[in-house]
Amino acid sequence: xxxxxxxxxxxxxxxxxxxxxxxxxxxxxxxxxxxxxxxxxxxxxxxxxxxxxxxxxxxxxxxxxxxxxxxxxxxxxxxxxxxxxxxxxxxxxxxxxxxxxxxxxxxxxxxxxxxxxxxxxxxxxxxxxxxxxxxxxxxxxxxxxxxxxxxxxxxxxxxxxxxxxxxxxxxxxxxxxxxxxxxxxxxxxxxxxxxxxxxxxxxxxxxxxxxxxxxxxxxxxxxxxxxxxxxxxxxxxxxxxxxxxxxxxxxxxxxxxxxxxxxxxxxxxxxxxxxxxxxxxxxxxxxxxxxxxxxxxxxxxxxxxxxxxxxxxxxxxxxxxxxxxxxxxxxxxxxxxxxxxxxxxxxxxxxxxxxxxxxxxxxxxxxxxxxxxxxxxxxxxxxx
Amino acid sequence: xxxxxxxxxxxxxxxxxxxxxxxxxxxxxxxxxxxxxxxxxxxxxxxxxxxxxxxxxxxxxxxxxxxxxxxxxxxxxxxxxxxxxxxxxxxxxxxxxxxxxxxxxxxxxxxxxxxxxxxxxxxxxxxxxxxxxxxxxxxxxxxxxxxxxxxxxxxxxxxxxxxxxxxxxxxxxxxxxxxxxxxxxxxxxxxxxxxxxxxxxxxxxxxxxxxxxxxxxxxxxxxxxxxxxxxxxxxxxxxxxxxxxxxxxxxxxxxxxxxxxxxxxxxxxxxxxxxxxxxxxxxxxxxxxxxxxxxxxxxxxxxxxxxxxxxxxxxxxxxxxxxxxxxxxxxxxxxxxxxxxxxxxxxxxxxxxxxxxxxxxxxxxxxxxxxxxxxxxxxxxxxx
Numbered sequence: 106x107x108x109x110x111x112x113x114x115x116x117x118x119x120x121x122x123x124x125x126x127x128x129x130x131x132x133x134x135x136x137x138x139x140x141x142x143x144x145x146x147x148x149x150x151x152x153x154x155x156x157x158x159x160x161x162x163x164x165x166x167x168x169x170x171x172x173x174x175x176x177x178x179x180x181x182x183x184x185x186x187x188x189x190x191x192x193x194x195x196x197x198x199x200x201x202x203x204x205x206x207x208x209x210x211x212x213x214x215x216x217x218x219x220x221x222x223x224x225x226x227x228x229x230x231x232x233x234x235x236x237x238x239x240x241x242x243x244x245x246x247x248x249x250x251x252x253x254x255x256x257x258x259x260x261x262x263x264x265x266x267x268x269x270x271x272x273x274x275x276x277x278x279x280x281x282x283x284x285x286x287x288x289x290x291x292x293x294x295x296x297x298x299x300x301x302x303x304x305x306x307x308x309x310x311x312x313x314x315x316x317x318x319x320x321x322x323x324x325x326x327x328x329x330x331x332x333x334x335x336x337x338x339x340x341x342x343x344x345x346x347x348x349x350x351x352x353x354x355x356x357x358x359x360x361x362x363x364x365x366x367x368x369x370x371x372x373x374x375x376x377x378x379x380x381x382x383x384x385x386x387x388x389x390x391x392x393x394x395x396x397x398x399x400x401x402x403x404x405x406x407x408x409x410x411x412x413x414x415x416x417x418x419x420x421x422x423x424x425x426x427x428x429x430x431x432x433x434x435x436x437x438x439x440x441x442x443x444x445x446x447x448x449x450x451x452x453x454x455x456x457x458x459x460x461x462x463x464x465x466x467x468x469x470x471x472x473x474x475x476x477x478x479x480x481x482x483x484x485x486x487x488x489x
Numbered sequence: 490x491x492x493x494x495x496x497x498x499x500x501x502x503x504x505x506x507x508x509x510x511x512x513x514x515x516x517x518x519x520x521x522x523x524x525x526x527x528x529x530x531x532x533x534x535x536x537x538x539x540x541x542x543x544x545x546x547x548x549x550x551x552x553x554x555x556x557x558x559x560x561x562x563x564x565x566x567x568x569x570x571x572x573x574x575x576x577x578x579x580x581x582x583x584x585x586x587x588x589x590x591x592x593x594x595x596x597x598x599x600x601x602x603x604x605x606x607x608x609x610x611x612x613x614x615x616x617x618x619x620x621x622x623x624x625x626x627x628x629x630x631x632x633x634x635x636x637x638x639x640x641x642x643x644x645x646x647x648x649x650x651x652x653x654x655x656x657x658x659x660x661x662x663x664x665x666x667x668x669x670x671x672x673x674x675x676x677x678x679x680x681x682x683x684x685x686x687x688x689x690x691x692x693x694x695x696x697x698x699x700x701x702x703x704x705x706x707x708x709x710x711x712x713x714x715x716x717x718x719x720x721x722x723x724x725x726x727x728x729x730x731x732x733x734x735x736x737x738x739x740x741x742x743x744x745x746x747x748x749x750x751x752x753x754x755x756x757x758x759x760x761x762x763x764x765x766x767x768x769x770x771x772x773x774x775x776x777x778x779x780x781x782x783x784x785x786x787x788x789x790x791x792x793x794x795x796x797x798x799x800x801x802x803x804x805x806x807x808x809x810x811x812x813x814x815x816x817x818x819x820x821x822x823x824x825x826x827x828x829x830x831x832x833x834x835x836x837x838x839x840x841x842x843x844x845x846x847x848x849x850x851x852x853x854x855x856x857x858x859x860x861x862x863x864x865x866x867x868x869x870x871x872x873x
Contacts, residue, residue, distance in 0.1 A: 212854050213711060215704035221850040224802045233802065265703050268677045277672020288661020289686055293652045293677040296707070302673055319649050320599035323680070327597060418608045418617065466605040470596050 126301030128258045129208050135252040136205045143185075143198065153185045155197055158250040158390070160243075165389040167438040172398035174384040176250065196244045197251075199223045199234055204248065207260035213297060216242055219261050250390045255299075257347070262296035267349040268319065269294055270326055271337030273360070274306030281306065284337070289326065294339070296348040298355065308360050310337045314478065315353060315400075316367045317343060317377065321462050321473075328474040334482075337362065344377055350395045353381065357397050364397050365487065367478065370405035371421075371459035372430035375450070378402045383439050401487040403478065405460050407452035413477070419464035423457055445488050510685030512642045513592050519636040520589045527582065531569075538568045539581055542634040542774070544627075549773040551822040556782035558768040560634065580628045581635075583607045583618055588632065591644035597681060600626055603645050634774045639683075641735070646680035651733040652703065653678055654710055655721030657744070658690030665690065668721070673710065678723070680732040682739065692744050694721045698862065699737060699784075700751045701727060701761065705846050705857075712858040718866075721746065728761055734779045737765065741781050748781050749871065751862065754789035755805075755843035756814035759834070762786045767823050785871040787862065789844050791836035797861070803848035807841055829872050 139155065146153040157180060158164070164177040183194045203223050207214060214222060220241040225234055235241045249256050256263070268291035273284045275292075282292055295302070314336050316322050322340035325331070331338040337356060341349040357364050366381060368374035382400045384392025409415065423431070431450050440446040453459070465473040481487060523539065530537040541564060542548070548561040567578045587607050591598060598606060604625040609618055619625045633640050640647070652675035657668045659676075666676055679686070698720050700706050706724035709715070715722040721740060725733040741748050750765060752758035766784045768776025793799065807815070815834050824830040837843070849857040865871060 207854070210854065213707070214850070214854065215707065215847070217704060217845075218708070218847045218850045218854075221803065221845075221847050222854070224851065226800065226802065262704075262707065265674075265707070275672075277674055280670040280672040282670070282672060282674075286664040286666070287676070288659075288664040288666060288679070289681065290649075290661055290666075290679040291677045292671070293675045295672070295674040297673065320601060320646075323597070323599065323646065323649070324602070416610065418610065419605065461601075461605075463599070463602045463605050466598070466602045467608065470591070470594065470598065470606070 126299065128254075128299065128301060132252070132254045132258045133205065133208050135254060136201055136208070139201055139252070140198070140205075147185075152187075153194075155183045155194065155251060156180045157183055157197070157247045160246060160250060160387065160390070162386055165386055167383075169438070169442075172383065172439065173392040173396040174386060174389040175392065176390045193244070196223075196234065196240070197247060200241065200244045200248055204259040204261065213260045213262055216245065216261060216263055219245065246388070255391065255394060257297045257299050257351070260297075262348075264346050265294065265296040265348055266342035266346050267294040267340055268292060268322060269337060269339045269352070271313075271331040272310040272335055273308045273337050273356075276304040276306055278302055285332070289323070291322075291326065294348050294352055296346065298348050298352045300355070303352070303355075305356070305359060309335060310360070310362055311335045312482075313337045313339060313353065313356055313362050313364045314367065315339045315341065315345075315364060315381070317341070317369060317374065317462060321367070324471070325474050328471050330474045330478070334479070341377075343373075344380065347391070347395065350381060353400075354395050354397050357399070364400040365403045365482065366400055367403055367462060367473075368405070369459065369461045370407055370409070370453065371423075371461075372427055372434055372453075374405070375402075375431070375434050379434065379437060379439070383437075401489060403481040403487045405462055405464070406488075407449055407456050407460075410456060410460065413465070413468060415460070415464060415467065419460050419467055420456075420458035421460065423454070423459060427459065428454060443489070449488060510683065512638075512683065512685060516636070516638045516642045517589065517592050519638060520585055520592070523585055523636070524582070524589075527569075536568050536570045537578075538566050539578065539635060540564045540566055541581070541631045544630060544634060544771065544774070546770060549770055551767075553822070553826075556767065556823065557776040557780040558770060558773040559776065560774045577628070580607075580619065580624070581631060584625065584628045584632055588643040588645065597644045597646055599646055600629065603629065630772070639775065639778060641681045641683050641731070644681075646732075648730050649678065649680040649732055650726030650730050651678040651724055652676060652706060653721060653723045653736070655697075655715040656694040656719055657692045657721050657740075660688040660690055662686055669716070673707070675706075675710065678732050678736055680730065682732050682736045684739070687736070687739075689740070689743060692746075693719060694744070694746055695719045696866075697721045697723060697737065697740055697746050697748045698751065699723045699725065699729075699748060699765070701725070701753060701758065701846060705751070708855070709858050712855050714858045714862070718863070725761075727757075728764065731775070731779065734765060737784075738779050738781050741783070748784040749787045749866065750784055751787055751846060751857075752789070753843065753845045754791055754793070754837065755807075755845075756811050756818055756837075758789070759786075759815070759818050763818065763821060763823070767821075785873055787865040787871045789846055789848070790872075791833055791840050791844075794840060794844065797849070797852060799844070799848060799851065803844050803851055804840075804842035805844065807838070807843060811843065812838060827873070833872060 143153045159179040159181055164179040166175050166177050168175045183190045185194045200223055220238040245261055270284050270287045270291045275282050319340050325338050353364055356362055366378050368377050384396040435450040465477055527537045543563040543565055548563040550559050550561050552559045567574045569575055569578045584607055604622040629645055654668050654671045654675045659666050703724050709722050737748055740746055750762050752761050768780040819834040849861055
């Protein structure tokens with residue numbers, strides 16, 4: 106598996122992105138340890154194995170004190186000499202080998218490309234190493250938890266979506282980018298935003314406003330909300346991808362900025378908030394470095410319908426699926442104990458309709474930027 | 490309909506985006522003319538009407554000389570005093586009135602927000618002005634063709650996707666943005682890129698490389714392809730939205746840069762190329778300012794499978810739908826006359842499989858940036 110010595114670091118030669126990241130040595134060490142363990146066991150004639158922590162709801166715990174989702178202690182052993190496990194064992198080492206090569210060369214690949222990279226026909230057979238990307242993606246997640254290294258540290262990236270502007274300078278791979286001077290377009294948030302790639306420069310922002318969609322973000326940027334209110338303005342294209350969540354968390358931690366979320370009044374909006382705040386259930390191991398337990402939900406609230414005198418024009422009827430989903434979310438342990446959230450979801454269900462952020466347009470083109478959000482912030486009127 | 494005089498220009502007061510755009514006066518003039526015409530007809534006691542050019546395949550022509558899709562001369566009259574047309578007549582004027590307000594205030598809105606803005610219950614009835622966004626979007630397109638003003642000039646924007654980096658400085662709403670120093674993230678291409686918002690500064694680029702997806706774009710950016718080869722690197726998140734197409738066209742026209750497209754070897758990739766090059770069939774009226782008849786397709790080619798010795802790992806079987814779609818595309822008038830495109834689609838069908846750009850990963854992490862594209866460009870090996 107290990108063609109090159111981990112220490113030879115071809116990375117240094119390959120330009121700026123290729124420059125060694127502080128986490129690389131640690132991650133490489135863990136990959137080499139894994140390879141060494143398996144080869145030692147093989148040479149000794151024993152049955153090589155890899156232990157993979159179980160990524161399942163059954164092994165996900167809600168840590169009420171830390172207010173994040175955590176992975177439990179359960180793990181599964183993956184043996185080479187077990188007909189039911191040999192394929193996954195092989196795949197795990199293949200992906201590990203690929204990640205080692207990426208780190209050594211100072212390059213990154215998408216999940217899709219990682220599938221292609223690890224794909225071949227096993228010599229002397231017609232067997233493919235992977236049937237499709239559905240088979241390689243979970244192996245990469247396995248490796249993340251087995252090594253305790255984020256996917257980003259393994260040099261593998263997922264989709265990128267989302268934009269940011271505001272009172273902050275960032276240094277991305279050596280380029281200084283002034284987020285106060287990004288025009289109407291904005292800076293596209295990359296998938297990998299670890300400190301080795303993205304550093305923070307000057308910052309006069311007092312908070313972060315995260316909105317659900319690009320179209321709403323454009324309204325806030327056009328009205329220069331971030332300039333008037335001294336903040337950073339982000340959007341995540343719906344459910345924010347890991348890059349956006351990690352950047353929010355880093356700005357929250359390292360710049361000490363509170364995070365306010367403006368999302369639709371529907372179960373999907375509530376779920377987005379839940380993931381930003383507590384982490385996602387099927388990837389609980391990432392909460393540690395992505396969840397923001399102090400994030401606040403400033404709206405849209407079900408009670409806004411009456412409070413702001415909206416008309417029935419903005420009502421979008423809840424489907425049966427929405428209703429079921431809302432009840433499910435109400436039972437999440439981190440919402441279950443909160444009276445205000447229970448009331449919020451009850452009001453949503455009683456209303457029988459959802460509302461989008463855009464519905465505030467019926468009150469005026471800039472009502473959301475000039476009245477709604479400033480009022481909510483001034484009155485500290487949010488859900489926790 | 491006209492609450493304010495078109496000339497009063499509240500726009501000037503509302504900051505940078507609000508600054509008057511050169512196209513605003515022209516567009517406002519057309520909107521006011523429309524309103525004046527209808528009100529004059531009403532006062533005179535005649536039956537007010539609006540003529541809307543027909544946006545249908547039947548009214549779409551392929552202009553072989555100009556090599557773009559064009560809209561024909563057919564149009565439909567929309568009368569107020571016609572039970573079947575009154576609703577659309579009302580909607581057309583409502584949207585026109587909303588666009589006038591946007592231009593006067595120097596603001597923009599998304600298609601979704603425009604729906605909300607124009608939505609209300611008609612006094613004394615239970616009738617909504619629009620049933621849903623499906624009803625308001627086509628009216629905005631009607632207005633575009635009726636007035637001969639792009640949606641962007643009406644201050645309405647669609648989804649934004651896509652990124653750009655490279656040897657170019659742009660000025661976006663007064664902010665100078667150096668696309669050579671955008672790190673790993675890149676500049677997010679906004680939906681409205683008209684000259685009033687986006688201007689071009691210094692440019693040393695020799696060509697534009699447009700790739701299909703963000704993940705492929707990240708590979709090229711990480712390898713600093715644009716720096717090594719002196720180009721501008723764009724991606725459009727699949728089928729590029731109008732903002733990306735318009736920006737490509739403007740860079741092609743105003744900076745004199747050839748456009749090379751790197752897309753998947755499948756009917757979807759061919760269709761993306763077709764839209765970039767000739768325009769889209771259901772919005773033929775926009776080709777005039779979006780199509781790039783000189784754009785080239787550099788791959789992935791069906792013959793690359795043998796030429797680059799790819800293995801069957803990269804084959805993705807064509808579905809029946811793919812096969813049908815490929816045959817349809819082969820019959821497009823702008824492909825029908827081209828032997829090379831006929832051969833390309835025949836080879837795709839004979840192969841029986843599609844290939845993604847990412848399949849080149851099987852030849853090496855940076856094969857696509859270091860070998861494939863440089864070779865194709867050096868040998869001028871592309872389809873026209």
